[in-house]
Amino acid sequence: MKTLTIIVFTVCSGLAALGQDAAKLYQTHCSHCHGNTFQGGSAKSLADGTWQFGDTSGHINRNIKFGITHLGMPAYEKTLSDQQIKQISTYLLEMQKQAGATKSPIPETLQTLDYDINVEIWTEGLEVPWSLAFLDEKTALVTERSGRLRTLDKGRLHSKPIEGIPEVLAEGQGGLLAVAFDPDYHEEGNQWIYLAFSHGLEIQPNGRRSLAMTKLVRGRINGNDWTDEETLFEAPHETYRTTRHHYGTRIVFDEKKDLYFAIGDRGTGAHAQDLSKPNGKIHRIRRDGRIPRDNPFRRNKTAMPSIFSYGHRNPQGLAFHPQTGHLWSAEHGPLGGDELNLIAPGTNYGWPIITYGKNYNGTPITDIVRKEGMEQPVWYWRPSTAVCAIDFYHGDLFPKWNNKLLVGALKYEDVRLLDIENGRVMHEEVILKNAGRVRDVVCGPDGAIYVVLNNPGTILRLTPKED
Ligand code: HEC
The missing domain is CATH 2.120.10.30 (TolB, C-terminal domain)
Incomplete structure (x- = not known):
């Protein structure tokens, strides 16, 4: 029982540390466009449950790394390492889950x-x-x-x-x-x-x-x-x-x-x-x-x-x-x-x-x-x-x-x-x-x-x- 608690504790604290790094990276590089609580600003919300440019971590990694430059999303290829980009995308997906953001419901009318x-x-x-x-x-x-x-x-x-x-x-x-x-x-x-x-x-x-x-x-x-x-x-x-x-x-x-x-x-x-x-x-x-x-x-x-x-x-x-x-x-x-x-x-x-x-x-x-x-x-x-x-x-x-x-x-x-x-x-x-x-x-x-x-x-x- 005791060992189990310790293991769980270590895993959680490891994740938390990763999350903290990612949160810092997000606040430094991303929040001025996407909002400090992901709510959006000059760029879209990252917590509204939609990923217009692809919803897998692969898509999100790619969108951060290479940007969506014609729309004004910068490429972070030169600024962030692949590892950091991965941390941010994991963090974004996790934050979205926590925000309870669900996919927008199917509309009844168009x-x-x-x-x-x-x-x-x-x-x-x-x-x-x-x-x-x-x-x-x-x-x-x-x-x-x-x-x-x-x-x-x-x-x-x-x-x-x-x-x-x-x-x-x-x-x-x-x-x-x-x-x-x-x-x-x-x-x-x-x-x-x-x-x-x-x-x-x-x-x-x-x-x-x-x-x-x-x-x-x-x-x-x-x-x-x-x-x-x-x-x-x-x-x-x-x-x-x-x-x-x-x-x-x-x-x-x-x-x-x-x-x-x-x-x-x-x-x-x-x-x-x-x-x-x-x-x-x-x-x-x-x-x-x-x-x-x-x-x-x-x-x-x-x-x-x-x-x-x-x-x-x-x-x-x-x-x-x-x-x-x-x-x-x-x-x-x-x-x-x-x-x-x-x-x-x-x-x-x-x-x-x-x-x-x-x-x-x-x-x-x-x-x-x-x-x-x-x-x-x-x-x-x-x-x-x-x-x-x-x-x-x-x-x-x-x-x-x-x-x-x-x-x-x-x-x-x-x-x-x-x-x-x-x-x-x-x-x-x-x-x-x-x-x-x-x-x-x-x-x-x-x-x-x-x-x-x-x-x-x-x-x-x-x-x-x-x-
Ligand atoms: C200069 C403003 C700006 C900054 C800084 C910025 N973005 Fe973006 N981002 C955009 C724009 C513009 C889009 C395109 C969508 C839109 O029109 O809002 C976008 C799109 C995205 C998308 C695709 C969203 C989707 O719906 O599929 C992701 C993911 C994303 N940004 C993540 C980030 C991350 C992570 C950072 C920081 C490392 C960041 N962005 C920094 C402007 C910005």
């Missing part, structure tokens, strides 16, 4: 330029949901990254996940990612459902980490079981990577009902420029996995025939414009280089040769932002919001928003509405902020806007207020 909006919690209790697909107004499927496919009946979550779906490698950014219904689902003998996920190979005999790549299958749901599975895209195993990030994905269909999906660069930028590699590309296949006859690199002997466009870093948003039929993609850039691209066949989008972003440590990736033969983004976000899903609005509930683009962001926890005319972004409005990390945003068959949030795993349903 005001936008065009509409006052009701926000309803449509579904809760999901575990890192990744994508939402509607069959009709009643039935939807949602993926959970850990590897569960769940059915929703008017927003009511079936307690039992679908059984027998493929095993996924749920590590890092990987797991069960995209889900989509076949455009002809209701036709007799169709009923196909498509899944994209992180596929891991067996652990290597030499004990190396298992290799992984994005894979695509289709199957049917019979009762509560996944059946009739067919592999549509599985990259050659020698192209699989040991990394656990930048898997890309989303599954969309064009007017001819060909299927498009994206694979991120898997952490190796140079591969995005290498047509023999699956990563860093947007791919197009037939719904049964065959290669469309007019795929741009079909006749190129060294290229993968499924490639539609290349030079991508990590696209996690794909959507077709309802009127023009053009494919748009949103992709995560490095620090300050998230992009919105208009996708054309055979086109090179330049990663990592050109980018508007920097490495996460603030050093340049490349000096050039444009180059002949490489397409410019239509729009880019600096700082990066961590753009994720996109969808064009097309419905009856928000008629003024038809053909406008909804864009969700993870890090900034927002949904934006982009007005795009003739391939150019004319206006951008934040319509939802700080409700949670936005993993998917979908215009539902009923015309409502569905927003899939992580932490907490929730789906919101937005409808206009009656006036």
Whole structure:
């Protein structure tokens, strides 16, 4: 009993000492902008429960070290040691907890330029949901990254996940990612459902980490079981990577009902420029996995025939414009280089040769932002919001928003509405902020806007207020 008390005492006093150092550092370097009790001043409060620029200690460390210089947050790289920066971020997170600051509650209403909006919690209790697909107004499927496919009946979550779906490698950014219904689902003998996920190979005999790549299958749901599975895209195993990030994905269909999906660069930028590699590309296949006859690199002997466009870093948003039929993609850039691209066949989008972003440590990736033969983004976000899903609005509930683009962001926890005319972004409005990390945003068959949030795993349903 006695020893225990002593141990506890030492640990506590150790922590307290660390806290005191950090408190001093904070008062000296930070309080004149963020307030001596974190309440904010010329800069935002650091105790309001929101971390606009990322809420992990990694993000906070990075924001202190490299600053957010264009907004006036100085870089402390030269003034403070890494150790001191870590102390401060631990202290800030601890202070925030003590202040009892909780995340701002999900708002019940939103005001936008065009509409006052009701926000309803449509579904809760999901575990890192990744994508939402509607069959009709009643039935939807949602993926959970850990590897569960769940059915929703008017927003009511079936307690039992679908059984027998493929095993996924749920590590890092990987797991069960995209889900989509076949455009002809209701036709007799169709009923196909498509899944994209992180596929891991067996652990290597030499004990190396298992290799992984994005894979695509289709199957049917019979009762509560996944059946009739067919592999549509599985990259050659020698192209699989040991990394656990930048898997890309989303599954969309064009007017001819060909299927498009994206694979991120898997952490190796140079591969995005290498047509023999699956990563860093947007791919197009037939719904049964065959290669469309007019795929741009079909006749190129060294290229993968499924490639539609290349030079991508990590696209996690794909959507077709309802009127023009053009494919748009949103992709995560490095620090300050998230992009919105208009996708054309055979086109090179330049990663990592050109980018508007920097490495996460603030050093340049490349000096050039444009180059002949490489397409410019239509729009880019600096700082990066961590753009994720996109969808064009097309419905009856928000008629003024038809053909406008909804864009969700993870890090900034927002949904934006982009007005795009003739391939150019004319206006951008934040319509939802700080409700949670936005993993998917979908215009539902009923015309409502569905927003899939992580932490907490929730789906919101937005409808206009009656006036
Ligand atoms: C000259 C004023 C200034 C000083 C000094 C300053 N900051 Fe900041 N800080 C800002 C501004 C401006 C922002 C951007 C957000 C905003 O607009 O308020 C910011 C943002 C941040 C963020 C991101 C907050 C979020 O929501 O994600 C963190 C963390 C942060 N500062 C920590 C610190 C720490 C720790 C120190 C001291 C080592 C410090 N800041 C010193 C001005 C300052």
